[in-house]
Amino acid sequence: MNISEKTHIPFEILVATTNRTTLDFIDNMFKNNVLEHYHLLIINQTSEHKLLVSHKPNIRVINAFETGLSRSRNLAIQHAIGDICLLADDDVVFLEGFENKIMESYDQLKDADLITFKTITTENKPYSDYPKKVTGLEDFYRKVLSIEITFKRDVILKNNISFNENFGLGSVFQDCENRLFFEDVFTTKQIKAYFSPEFIVVHKPFSTSDEVTSDRYMFARSALFYKKHGVFGWLYVIKLLFSLVRNNYIGFGEVSHKLQVAKKSIDTFKHMIHGK
Incomplete structure (x- = not known):
């Protein structure tokens, strides 16, 4: 069965990218894992003359003729079919076994609707000063990267949580979208959000x-x-x-x-x- 015919899958990765015409960039993202084992939804913000097409049954593509990272994230959330989703950018590298760490965290945190994880830099150092153990996100969310965010798709949709499209790269105000996203999460009082001290992804360091x-x-x-x-x-x-x-x-x-x-x-x- 082609993935597009399925109503849902257990885990899906929502990738934001721009102006792509081939899927070659995905190979580096999954160099520590077997790509065919993962389901992806790629939002390619592009023009009508630079389209991305997928012939892989585990990779869906939406070519969007608009700009803005928050718009890309929102479009991905609306069209996702994974029970649990992970946000991703096109310049990350996933650590070996990252999906198992994510799914095991949801198994252990039975009431969790959203869990964030840790990033390690290309210099093999923690990206941020993370908590040492599982904790709620209220005191830490300002430091969370979007590539560390996982969530139960149906809960996010049910509570009408989305990224503010006036904020984020490619928008008028090119930052702060994650902070506003989490503040909406906390405002609902209905979503249980946690941090898990597990590394799942590699990204270049931040100055x-x-x-x-x-x-x-x-x-x-x-x-x-x-x-x-x-x-x-x-x-x-x-x-x-x-x-x-x-x-x-x-x-x-x-x-x-x-x-x-x-x-x-x-x-x-x-x-x-x-x-x-």
Whole structure:
């Protein structure tokens, strides 16, 4: 039976990519595993002249003529058929036996609807400062990568959880989409979310100093602060700038420019939401 004819499968990987015309990139992602053992749904954001086609029974493809990582994630969630789904990007490498770790975690955490895991870097170090044991996500979710997120598809759909399409790479505000996703999860009070201290995926390391000093980061954060706190969001902007200066990520002479970025961000957000 072709996978497209099935109503559901136990585990599915939802891959976000752009402008692909071949499936060659998948080989590196599964170099530690047997690709044919896994079910994939690939969202390829592209143009009508650069289409991706799959002739593999375990790989489905949707060519989407739109941009934005959050839109890609949402489209994948809507069309997923796996009972448990894992979000993925096209530049990750899955560790050997990663699916077993995921499924065993759901077996052990009987009430879990969403579980996040750990990433190891290409330098063989933990990507982040993770908790040492299984824990709830309320105090840790701000550090979670999307490639670490797994969930029960029916629970996410039932509770109308999705990624905010104004945030994330390729959107107006190119960050903070994971944070908003988890805040929606916690707001429902219906979804049990956990962290599991198991490594499942490899990704290149992240430079905190490069990220937090970027205008992209300030632009997204400022919109997030205003979305959550209204005019009082400016207090959080000031707090963020103070932290950046105190930790020597930016110099005092850069504060004026960052405030201009913040103002442009908040004005943009207000215009998008309120039309003014």
